[in-house]
Amino acid sequence: MGSSCEIKFIGTDASPFANRVQFVLNLKSIEYEYIVENLACKSELLLTSNPVYQKVPVLIHANKPPLSESLIIIEYLDEMYPDVHPILPSDPLDRANNRFWAAYIDNMFIPLFEELRKTPDKEGKEAIKKQIIERTQLLEEVFVKFSKGKAYFGGDNVGYLDVVFGCFLGWVRFVERHNEFKIIDEAGTPKLLEWANRIWSHEALKDVIPGSETLMDFYMMLQVHKPARAI
Ligand SMILES: N[C@@H](CCC(=O)N[C@@H](CS)C(=O)NCC(=O)O)C(=O)O
Incomplete structure (x- = not known):
């Protein structure tokens, strides 16, 4: 039909x-x-x-x-659709800075999670975990700078970086659980933790963020089609 x-x-x-x-x-x-x-x-x-x-x-x-x-x-x-909920700021410099950090998330942050999955040895995995934690702490600083004390990277409303990073939170929690370490937590990234809880319960994302079973099925599919490197 x-x-x-x-x-x-x-x-x-x-x-x-x-x-x-x-x-x-x-x-x-x-x-x-x-x-x-x-x-x-x-x-x-x-x-x-x-x-x-x-x-x-x-x-x-x-x-x-x-x-x-x-x-x-x-x-x-x-x-x-500029009239309903614009996500990029109107100022060109602010827009450019949003794009800079989105590129950082896509090129320097998210790939570490795939690297962690594919790395077979414990020592290698520990080194990647450390990098993930350091880069999350940098993103905490970015959050503080962008949000200026408000709820989101975008200020009072969800903006570009909230969308870009927020949609990865399901995988952040999945990887924390399956690798026994904390990525976003009270001790290292308190502001991001509050933000993550806010994003997590946002009306527009509630039915979008995948549950742990969906993530596990996808993870198993990756393990078959793109297996970890041999030791
Ligand atoms: N840079 C792309 C990444 C998209 C991407 O990696 N998609 C994955 C699913 S999470 C995919 O389709 N993978 C299929 C494949 O690698 O063959 C974007 O931002 O859209």
Whole structure:
């Protein structure tokens, strides 16, 4: 049966990158059709919509050519629907700084979690855990600077960095539990802890953040398709 939604979104529940797009669609109250992708056996739709990276998320707006890459998609949505819940600040310098830290999260923070999974030896894992903790402490400083005493990176309202980092919180908690260490906690990152609890219960994210079973299924799929390195 065809859908009347202008926006079609290809994603998968456990993907923090796909969750970013869902979070923004919800914040802006945009209706969309959710096409769930099985990354263990990619669909023709995904392969033809994102032939370069073959990854979710993909957004198809009003039958126009598909868009991929989560940051590009959420910025596109912000430009197309500027009146409801803008996520990027209006000042060009503030926007640039938001993009700088989003790139840091994507290039310097999130990849450490995949590195931790793929590293087989205890010593190697401990070194990565230390880096994760140090970089989370840096993000605590970024939060203090950006939020200026308010609830979110974006100030009084959820902004770009809240979306970018907030959608990774499910995996942060999952990795804490399965590797027996604390990443966001009262002792090291008290402000981020308060922020995380706020984000966690945000109305627009409540049905988006995946539960631990969904994350475990995805984790097991990764272990099969992208196994840890041999010792
Ligand atoms: N830089 C991309 C990353 C997207 C990404 O890594 N998606 C994963 C799911 S979490 C994926 O589709 N992986 C499939 C694969 O690696 O083949 C973005 O921001 O959208």
